[in-house]
Amino acid sequence: MAIRIDPTALAEVKLITPDRFGDARGFFSESWNRAAMAAAGFDIDFVQDNHSLSAKKNTIRGLHFQAPPHAQAKLVRCGRGRLLDVAVDIRKGSPTFGHWTAHELSFENGRQLLIPEGFLHGFLTLTDEVEVIYKCSDYYAPDCDGAVRFDDPMIGIDWGIDPGLAVLSAKDAAAQLMRDFDSPFVYGGGE
Numbered sequence: 001m002a003i004r005i006d007p008t009a010l011a012e013v014k015l016i017t018p019d020r021f022g023d024a025r026g027f028f029s030e031s032w033n034r035a036a037m038a039a040a041g042f043d044i045d046f047v048q049d050n051h052s053l054s055a056k057k058n059t060i061r062g063l064h065f066q067a068p069p070h071a072q073a074k075l076v077r078c079g080r081g082r083l084l085d086v087a088v089d090i091r092k093g094s095p096t097f098g099h100w101t102a103h104e105l106s107f108e109n110g111r112q113l114l115i116p117e118g119f120l121h122g123f124l125t126l127t128d129e130v131e132v133i134y135k136c137s138d139y140y141a142p143d144c145d146g147a148v149r150f151d152d153p154m155i156g157i158d159w160g161i162d163p164g165l166a167v168l169s170a171k172d173a174a175a176q177l178m179r180d181f182d183s184p185f186v187y188g189g190g191e
């Protein structure tokens with residue numbers, strides 16, 4: 001079982017592409033193999049699998065994070081449709097603090113985005129009926145759950161759509177700007 005690891009604009013965020021074995025029936029792929037990931041230097045103890053369906057194109061879920069002590073690393077893949085997956089570095093003192101990287105994940109390309117703890121995560125659906133399946137390295141902890149506006153000018157993500165067209169949950173529509181977090185928007189500093 002081979003996996004391809006590609007870099008992104010953020011050193012710790014990686015694109016992972018597992019092998020697909022095609023035949024007349026379709027294909028088979030080990031979508032996650034702990035030993036293969038560990039051999040590549042990513043031995044993450046994932047404990048929760050998430051699966052979401054977004055019915056409409058231009059749906060944006062995010063930008064979300066869980067603060068310590070329940071920060072989550074994520075391994076995100078697309079089970080149906082196409083999406084633009086985005087990670088934003090919000091680690092205290094990071095040289096790439098506030099920087100983002102965006103990658104198209106689709107059922108067809110089989111690519112996955114590995115997002116470590118300390119990053120915001122969000123995605124834009126590029127088609128209707130997008131299923132996103134992702135592993136998390138800690139359990140859901142609502143008290144540690146946070147959201148930053150997808151169109152925060154301090155981050156400046158280019159989603160490629162008119163922000164007014166975004167389909168948002170009430171939570172995401174009401175999300176804060178980084179500058180408005182009660183302490184300097186740091187993560188992992190515990191200040």
Ligand SMILES: Cc1cn([C@H]2C[C@H](O)[C@@H](COP(=O)(O)OP(=O)(O)O[C@H]3O[C@H](C)C(=O)[C@H](O)[C@H]3O)O2)c(=O)[nH]c1=O
Pocket residue numbers: 050052061062064065121122123139140169171
């Ligand atoms: C995240 C989560 C949610 N829920 C419940 C809470 C709500 O009743 C319902 C929908 O939650 P929410 O609107 O937060 O779902 P998303 O907007 O898809 O949030 C996710 O979207 C971005 C892209 C992420 O990376 C996070 O995993 C997560 O924040 O599922 C759970 O029971 N367990 C969970 O782990």
